[in-house]
Amino acid sequence: MTTVRLHKIKRPGGEYWFDFEQVARDADGTWLRGPVGSPWHAPHEDGTSAVSVVVLLAPGRPWAAWWVGDPxxxxxxxxxxxxxxxxxDGWRYVDLELDPVWHAxxxxxxxxxxxxxxxxxxxxxxxxDDAKLARVVAEGCAELLRRDDEPWLRRGWDLLDSA
Incomplete structure (x- = not known):
């Protein structure tokens, strides 16, 4: 497995980073996995992940999906x-704050x-323009989560469960 760093920029909060394993690359994007114990950094502290996560990223797409294995x-x-x-060393994105979330x-x-x-x-x-993008994308992604008809949605759970 290749280790990559995901840099997440929050304005005005600063830079956060997470060390993940790259587990796949396909037509949907690049798949990263962070098992329990994966290191992370925030402007105010450092730590390790208490839960497993899988992240899907793709250049040009204004969102990143995070499957979170929090019991x-x-x-x-x-x-x-x-x-x-x-x-x-990996990936970088600027967070636009709005987060559509589906609760299992x-x-x-x-x-x-x-x-x-x-x-x-x-x-x-x-x-x-960023504010408008954030609102439009958040509403579109929330609808996508409600429909639950994209194959990559299930693939994320499969990758998380195989960790």
């Missing part, structure tokens, strides 16, 4: 972002982090 709240989170780009326990879909979105937009850390 208390197994979920699929979509990070709406500026399209991810490859870097020397009850099938509920919600869009989280409205407060962070408003703070970034009103604080001048996001352009009007």
């Amino acid at each position: 208390a709240d197994r979920r699929l989170e979509i990070d709406v972002c500026l399209p991810p780009t490859t870097t020397e 326990s009850d099938g509920r879909v919600e869009i989280e982090d409205e407060d962070e979105y408003e703070e970034s937009w009103r604080g001048g850390f996001m352009t009007a």
